[in-house]
Amino acid sequence: MARRAVTLFIEDSAIKLVVTDGRHVLKWVRAPLAPGLVTGGLVADEERVAARLKEVTSLLGLKTARIIIGLNELNALYRLITLPELPDALLPEAVRREAERVVPISLDEAYLSYQALPVSKLEKRYFLAVFPRHATDVLVRTLRAAGLQPYLMDLAPLAIARPAGEPRAVIIDVRRTSFDIVVMVDNIPEVIRSLPLPSEAQSLIEKLPTITEELERTVTFYNSSHTESPLDATVPVFVSGDLADATEYWPHLVGSLGNPVSILPSPMQALEGFDPSQFMVNIGLALKPLSPEQAGTILSQVNFNALPQVYTPERLRLARVALPVGGVIGLVVIGYLGLMAQSTGANANTVRTQIAAAERNVAQENKATADVKKQLDQVQAQLKATSPQLNQVKAMAGAYENTLEELKTAREDLLGDLNEILRLLPDDASLKTISRSAGAWNIAGSASEPASVFAYVRALRNSPQFTTATLTSITTGKSTETGGTATVSFNLVLE
DSSP: OEEEEEEEEEOEEEEEEEEEEETEEEEEEEEEOTTSSSSSEEOOOOOHHHHHHHHHHHHHTOOOOEEEEEETTTTTTEEEEEEEEEOTTTTHHHHHHHHHHSSSGGGGEEEEEEEEEEEEESSEEEEEEEEEEHHHHHHHHHHHTTTEEEEEEEEHHHHHHOOOOOOOOOEEEOOOOOEEEEEEETTTEEEEEEEOOTTTTTTTHHHHHHOOOOOOOHHHHHHHHHHHSSSOOSEEEEEEEETTGGGHHHHHHGGGOOOOOOOOOOOOOTTTOOOOGSSSHHHHHHHTTTTTHHHTTTSSSSSOOOOOOOGOOHHHHHHHHHHHHHHHHHHHHHHHHHHHHHHHTTTHHHHHHHHHHHHHHHHHHHHHHHHHHHHHHHHHEEEHHOOHHHHHHHHHHHHHHHHHHHHHHHHHHHHHHHHHHHTTTOOTTTEEEEETTEEEEEEEEESSSSSHHHHHHHHHHHSTOOOEEEEEEEEEEOOOTTSSSSEEEEEEEEO
């Protein structure tokens, strides 16, 4: 019989706790959190969140303190690296050194977790996760204050990727203040992006442009580096969270990509009233201890315990045992170096003689180089003295030519941008204002329906004339100019 698992995920707006037994959901609760207690995944008020956790566990009548926790960390970084086959004793240091090379943050301020993904007998791929220490430490302190002891931890995107059931897919999980995009290839999360949603966006339709833009950007990024096997229109897109029930927005979500969209499937059996799409992180956490056979689905190959060693008592005990072994290895290394020093001393005199001869040769070469440099400086001084005015005229002429060319190029670019902005405008849309500042176009306009606005933004984004097209706002209302008919106003920024 499968052991009961208690999973906990804390969002900015709610605490989600699910109790499972194998593939069965036994209990669940979603407890709202007051604004400001958790911000961007970081617990801002440990005392009040701990008190709320005590209320939740008491509500479900939980007696166990051991839990599986999900970390909602938007600043986590994920990388796939390749290393040669190494002895186990050398592997941690090798992984850390490679992580320091490929991630843009200091590992002194972050936790590092990794897992081996076999490739061949000569080399291995490793999946790395690097996440800030502070947010993790605060979360664990809060859990302990509530009488809870985490023994397994996972990052939210890795948890939602676990039950996808498809070796190749794109997963989008949308929460109230943030969302995750995961690209799965061969059951491995190849690309992961965790992003905040605009704070001013309240409804899903206001959040949709940001999600759509980032999805298209993620697919484009992956395809640019995997031209031999890009993500085509047959790759399924799975949604969970706030997008799961908004089927009317799914066509706008994929846009020109055209991929099939469906709800992220759950292998868990549940009682009536349980909505799996709102608890996909918890479901992924509950699947961590299970094999694919026990889970009844294809699982992600990435499944490691991200809980830092400092919070894992079993690992601490092993570390204490390993200390004497490390000391013995250190003594062996010191002894080896001593033998090397004795062998080297026997040839010291010969080496010193060779070094002295080499130093004499270097001194002679340096003197010859100095003589040549002195002659070159004299020739350059004579040339400079004979034609100073000519050099000035040439410099001024070159500056004027460059300025004129830059002005011509800028004029052509501006005209090209304006022509493209007007050419791509839908028939049912019109522009109210077009201005340019700080290298970007600011455009305000209106259309008869949101679909026309989304199509316009996608067309601008796909145009080679622009690098980015960002829809900053979209609102619906009635136009006084057209006798009160419905209209959609929008603002966008082009670069």
